[in-house]
Amino acid sequence: MSTIDLSVVIVNYNVREFLAQALRTVEQACAGLDAEIFVVDNNSADGSVAMVRERFPNVCVIANTENVGFGRANNQAMLRARGRYLMILNPDTVVQEDTFRTMIRFMEAHPDCGAVGCRILNPDGTFARESRRAFPSPDVAFYRISGLSRLFPKSRRFGRYNLTYLPIDQVAEVDALSGSCMLVRRAALWVGQARAAEAGTDPDTLTPWPAPGQALPYPDPADGGAGLFDEDFFMYGEDLDWCFRIKEAGWKIYYTPDTQIIHYKGESTKKGELRYVRLFYGAMAQFVQKHFHDRYSRLFAGMLHVGIGVRATQTVLGNWAKRVRQPLAEWVLAFAVLCVVAKVRSLPVNFSFSPFFYYAVAPIYALVITTSIGLFGGYRSRRRRRVRPAVLGVTWAFLATVVASFFVKSVAFSRIVVLVGYALAGVGIVVLRFVLAERSERRIGRRQAVVVGPPEEAQAFQNHLVGLRQAPLDVIGFVWDEPLVRAAPVQTVPRLGGLNQIRDIVRLQHVDDLVFPAEGVPNGVVLKLLRELNDLSVDFKMLAEGREHVIGKSYIGALTDGPSVVEAESRIHLPRSRMARRLADVPLALLGGLAGVFVRWPAPQAGTPRARFVELWQHVPSVVTGRRALVGYDPAGSFIPPPEWGIEEGASPILSDAEAVSASRLRDAYWAYTQRQSAWTDLRLVARWIRGNA
Numbered sequence: 001m002s003t004i005d006l007s008v009v010i011v012n013y014n015v016r017e018f019l020a021q022a023l024r025t026v027e028q029a030c031a032g033l034d035a036e037i038f039v040v041d042n043n044s045a046d047g048s049v050a051m052v053r054e055r056f057p058n059v060c061v062i063a064n065t066e067n068v069g070f071g072r073a074n075n076q077a078m079l080r081a082r083g084r085y086l087m088i089l090n091p092d093t094v095v096q097e098d099t100f101r102t103m104i105r106f107m108e109a110h111p112d113c114g115a116v117g118c119r120i121l122n123p124d125g126t127f128a129r130e131s132r133r134a135f136p137s138p139d140v141a142f143y144r145i146s147g148l149s150r151l152f153p154k155s156r157r158f159g160r161y162n163l164t165y166l167p168i169d170q171v172a173e174v175d176a177l178s179g180s181c182m183l184v185r186r187a188a189l190w191v192g193q194a195r196a197a198e199a200g201t202d203p204d205t206l207t208p209w210p211a212p213g214q215a216l217p218y219p220d221p222a223d224g225g226a227g228l229f230d231e232d233f234f235m236y237g238e239d240l241d242w243c244f245r246i247k248e249a250g251w252k253i254y255y256t257p258d259t260q261i262i263h264y265k266g267e268s269t270k271k272g273e274l275r276y277v278r279l280f281y282g283a284m285a286q287f288v289q290k291h292f293h294d295r296y297s298r299l300f301a302g303m304l305h306v307g308i309g310v311r312a313t314q315t316v317l318g319n320w321a322k323r324v325r326q327p328l329a330e331w332v333l334a335f336a337v338l339c340v341v342a343k344v345r346s347l348p349v350n351f352s353f354s355p356f357f358y359y360a361v362a363p364i365y366a367l368v369i370t371t372s373i374g375l376f377g378g379y380r381s382r383r384r385r386r387v388r389p390a391v392l393g394v395t396w397a398f399l400a401t402v403v404a405s406f407f408v409k410s411v412a413f414s415r416i417v418v419l420v421g422y423a424l425a426g427v428g429i430v431v432l433r434f435v436l437a438e439r440s441e442r443r444i445g446r447r448q449a450v451v452v453g454p455p456e457e458a459q460a461f462q463n464h465l466v467g468l469r470q471a472p473l474d475v476i477g478f479v480w481d482e483p484l485v486r487a488a489p490v491q492t493v494p495r496l497g498g499l500n501q502i503r504d505i506v507r508l509q510h511v512d513d514l515v516f517p518a519e520g521v522p523n524g525v526v527l528k529l530l531r532e533l534n535d536l537s538v539d540f541k542m543l544a545e546g547r548e549h550v551i552g553k554s555y556i557g558a559l560t561d562g563p564s565v566v567e568a569e570s571r572i573h574l575p576r577s578r579m580a581r582r583l584a585d586v587p588l589a590l591l592g593g594l595a596g597v598f599v600r601w602p603a604p605q606a607g608t609p610r611a612r613f614v615e616l617w618q619h620v621p622s623v624v625t626g627r628r629a630l631v632g633y634d635p636a637g638s639f640i641p642p643p644e645w646g647i648e649e650g651a652s653p654i655l656s657d658a659e660a661v662s663a664s665r666l667r668d669a670y671w672a673y674t675q676r677q678s679a680w681t682d683l684r685l686v687a688r689w690i691r692g693n694a
Contacts, residue, residue, distance in 0.1 A: 006035040007083030011073040016048040018092040029100045038077035042067040045501035071229030071238040090180035092264040102259040103183045114188035114251025117177035119260040129162035132174040132255040169257045179239030188251045190225040327370045334366035334425040341421040372397040394426035447512035449473040457517035458493045517543045584679035585630040593620035612690045619651035631682040639666045652689045
């Protein structure tokens with residue numbers, strides 16, 4: 001395989017516009033060099049692959065069907081690369097026209113250099129500290145995690161992690177570089193520096209580059225090279241690990257200020273999701289475990305792991321700060337209302353509540369209200385403006401407080417205060433949510449919808465909406481796995497991606513609604529997606545057969561023409577969480593068990609409602625301990641629902657085999673329950689089963 005000057009490798013994930021900008025600057029920087037460009041796409045849902053193939057035909061595209069991670073994707077390209085030098089570059093960067101030539105000249109002037117990085121600038125023009133780094137040894141990591149590195153950036157001791165004590169315009173030998181821009185000598189990956197020096201020849205000629213698919217991530221240890229990226233690092237940390245192994249192979253790593261790039265940090269992973277926080281700090285812990293486990297005492301390693309955990313916790317708390325604002329505001333509102341009501345209550349009778357009420361009981365009452373709203377899903381991202389979970393939460397909190405006051409006398413204050421305070425707090429919370437919802441609706445025009453299903457269903461739904469004078473939705477595309485796509489006769493609705501890309505599609509396309517056609521989409525797929533996407537700010541809708549109705553929780557709204565269209569829309573009722581189900585099951589089971597004591601004698605006649613009642617409440621212990629749900633499937637029945645439906649074994653069945661005319665009816669009954677499950681539904685099903693007409 002003939003070698004060339006340079007191979008540029010870019011791993012892309014959902015940053016199409018940044019990638020296009022980066023490729024334009026990369027092509028300009030490659031002028032005068034014998035170079036090749038690779039783009040490895042990790043299953044992007046924003047059309048990145050099509051854009052590169054259309055606008056940059058000379059770029060070699062490797063399109064993965066899943067997100068394989070940063071290290072593995074780079075390895076895919078490097079195993080095919082022919083360059084003497086490998087440029088690892090992020091897609092959200094802009095390089096100068098002279099960047100590649102300047103860095104190659106530096107390499108040629110420093111034959112002991114295995115990797116070199118340049119000055120990295122933030123979008124505002126300031127110097128990015130990750131341009132040069134030290135390895136996170138216990139002391140260096142402690143200074144960074146404790147904040148000492150920020151307090152004393154010019155200190156040689158405390159500022160070692162980002163070498164902030166060095167001038168930014170000074171060439172320096174460093175420990176590590178940023179994976180966003182790193183030029184690596186190919187020979188450093190397969191040949192140790194000592195062996196190259198002994199040979200006294202060009203190290204690039206010592207070892208042939210392995211054929212694609214025939215090389216392992218690491219070379220033969222006898223060669224002493226650093227190898228490719230460690231694919232055990234999914235994202236973050238792999239650049240530190242790579243630099244560590246390059247230095248272990250005897251090569252040096254340098255920083256040069258002679259050229260620069262701009263890096264729009266984190267554009268491909270700027271999601272604020274917990275999984276990215278875990279990946280980042282998990283990678284730091286993984287690096288420490290891999291390289292420092294045997295070099296330092298267990299105490300030092302343990303302290304470092306604790307520090308990483310503390311830092312990760314701080315980041316998670318910061319990401320969740322915005323989500324805490326609404327429950328905190330509603331807690332303050334409820335607390336203030338309860339205190340005011342208590343003050344007003346004490347005026348006519350010339351007495352006042354003890355300080356214990358204001359310092360302890362009222363805050364607990366307010367916490368019970370917000371906790372109950374949360375258990376009913378009132379603080380999920382797409383339900384923060386909903387009134388229904390607030391009403392249910394306040395009602396349940398009132399009932400729980402009244403019951404608790406009978407058993408815990410220290411919180412048994414005036415029930416008038418509890419009744420009026422909870423009622424006014426509920427009204428205040430509902431008004432607050434109504435105002436926020438109105439502001440949100442004024443901000444949004446027509447809602448953007450994506451059909452999750454075959455193209456013919458998406459096209460038929462789009463055609464129906466086009467015929468309306470006032471359509472409630474704009475269908476921007478459909479999502480379905482490519483092997484299952486069948487071309488419709490006239491297909492104008494574009495395919496946005498596969499089922500495993502829905503999360504990214506919702507985020508990138510700002511989707512408001514996911515519509516599931518009843519025809520062509522298995523029920524199991526719908527339930528699986530509902531659970532996986534439950535944290536997204538998107539509404540789920542079911543399109544009935546005939547495509548003229550959107551099925552809601554308690555009724556079917558017609559998609560007819562006229563001003564009633566928007567009102568007729570209804571959302572799919574999301575499956576209850578296990579916590580919400582237990583919150584309803586346990587009190588009902590305890591009350592029923594208590595009642596069962598009185599109906600047990602005299603012994604009831606078999607087959608009567610009283611006998612079925614006694615039989616049901618014999619299962620109270622298993623319901624209370626969570627081994628059974630109050631309502632669920634019969635393990636001895638002919639139909640066991642799939643696990644993704646979220647239906648548990650029940651003390652009473654949703655529908656008995658004896659009452660089901662056919663297996664299909666039994667299945668339909670269970671499926672209908674997943675769409676309409678609630679504490680009230682459970683109570684009705686229990687009552688019908690006891691009466692004998694389940």
